[in-house]
Amino acid sequence: MIPLFDLTRQYKEIKDEILDALNKVIENGRVILGEEVEKLENNIAKFIGVKYGIGVASGSDALVIALRAMDIKEGDKVITTPYTFFATASAIIRNKGIPIFVDVDKNTYNIDLNQVEKILKNEKIFGIIPVHLFGQTVDLEGLSYLKEKYGIKILEDCAQSIGSEGIIKGQIKKSGSVGDAAIFSFFPTKNLGTYGDGGMIVTNDENIYEKSKVLRVHGSKKKYYHEIVGYNSRLDEIHAAILNVKFKYLEEWTEKRINIASTYANYFDNWKLSLKYPKILKKSFKYHVFHQYVIEFENNKIREKVKNHLQDKGIGTSIYYPIPLHLQKCFENLGYKKGDLPVAENLSQTTLALPIFPELTKNEIEKIVLEIKNALEED
Ligand SMILES: Cc1ncc(COP(=O)(O)O)c(C=O)c1O
Structure with missing residues (x-):
């Protein structure tokens, strides 16, 4: 038997560290939004080369929350790829936006930025969600050109691409560092995955950061005072502790x-x-x-x-x-x-x-x- 994916082989190698990390969280008693989540947010933000990370319950939630924190409005059009996991597009619908699907390049399988530009020339578009599919970076130079030229928002879907790189103006950049915000998934099969669900939003934008943090806890900054209607979508301490161990590898x-x-x-x-x-x-x-x-x-x-x-x-x-x-x-x-x-x-x-x-x-x-x-x- 050769499985498509196998978590158990990896677990054998890091079992002691994982069990130790889990034990620490449970003994410490702080199991929601504690130091492990904060540590992971810092680890990932630094690794990608951006200021902020916000741990949430899944990559799917990260997409919904990030788009909302970017101030998408009902009826806004968002360009994305038809060749991706469902969550990329459902996040647009869940924010009452309209997905515009643009075909992919036959070699990279990533969204065709030439076709994207044709639409941007003729229609009012809120933003793009490019997906670095299967781990291959979308042309970052092309993305930042479209962002500057057409003033659109970019939310990078990096669920499959943690650590992948591209080049902008001769500089190596990580996927996730070019958009207004980016999302990651820690689903078990992902390159950095936990034993359950988890996700993260990263951004350099202070407003997106602040709004995402509020949205993940039912729209409240101060407990029991709700400024907006948000979600219950936090990355658990237990998952963050597992991911902090795995991040080293x-x-x-x-x-x-x-x-x-x-x-x-x-x-x-x-x-x-x-x-x-x-x-x-x-x-x-x-x-x-x-x-x-x-x-x-x-x-x-x-x-x-x-x-x-x-x-x-x-x-x-x-x-x-x-x-x-x-x-x-x-x-x-x-x-x-x-x-x-x-x-x-x-x-x-x-x-x-x-x-x-x-x-x-x-x-x-x-x-x-x-x-x-x-x-x-x-x-
Ligand atoms: C491209 C893409 N976007 C979004 C997601 C959603 O992530 P999650 O499964 O953590 O909700 C996934 C993962 O399954 C994905 O592959």
Whole structure:
């Protein structure tokens, strides 16, 4: 068995530290918004290179709260990608905004900024939520150009990209440091994940910071005095304590993910299989942190054949994402139809995520690639 993702191997390595951290929180008795949350907020903000972090209950909540703290109004239009997890777009609807889906680039799978600019030239747009999908940084230079030129807000969805980097004016910057705000998810499978749900908003903007902090505790600055109607959405101390332990290993785990991706790529290069896979580009910065390792086949039939074969051999895979967001039932009223965003629609039929987690071994990778080869050679 080679699972798509395995938390238990990692836990074996850090078990004592995790149990110790949990014990400290429980013995200390401060389990909501205490020193571990504050420490994590500082750790993450510093790591990303921004002033503030606000721990919340999930990445999904982080999106909803951050957008609201950015002062989105009913009917405001927000551009985003159709090829992402549902939460990216539902946060717009939950703030009574209107999502405008723009197709993705066929190589990076990230939102196509040229198409975004065409819309910005013709329509009044509140902002953009770019997603650094699968861990690959959206063109940061392009984002900051659009922000300056069109005066729009940017909320970066970094749920999958913690630690990924891009370049602005010759300087290396982390994803999450360019927008008005950014969000992270600490869902268990994420590159930095806890044993449950958790999320964070980061920002340099004092207003967004203050408003997000108030929104996460039912809109109250002073206990039992409510200025606005907010949410109950806090990152638990227990999760923050786990994440503070894991944070120390994040860079090491990221390096391992990048090495795994390059091992996959070496096999695919050498064996010349007919599929598309992420090429490892020689860059001086981490343009991709490989939250997922996603390959692409010529068509759906081949993908299904490979997927089924791997399943029979005990190898886990997943399809991210089988239905692009503009074709989801709950967004029917937005008026999109099949064919509107062809690149995302095609990817939803042809891509397959392979196992990737820091503890995956070279032998396992070789076995996975061998079974893909066998599947492709089957009649
Ligand atoms: C791109 C993206 N945005 C948002 C989220 C939401 O995060 P969470 O699961 O922590 O609510 C996720 C994670 O699942 C995600 O992958």
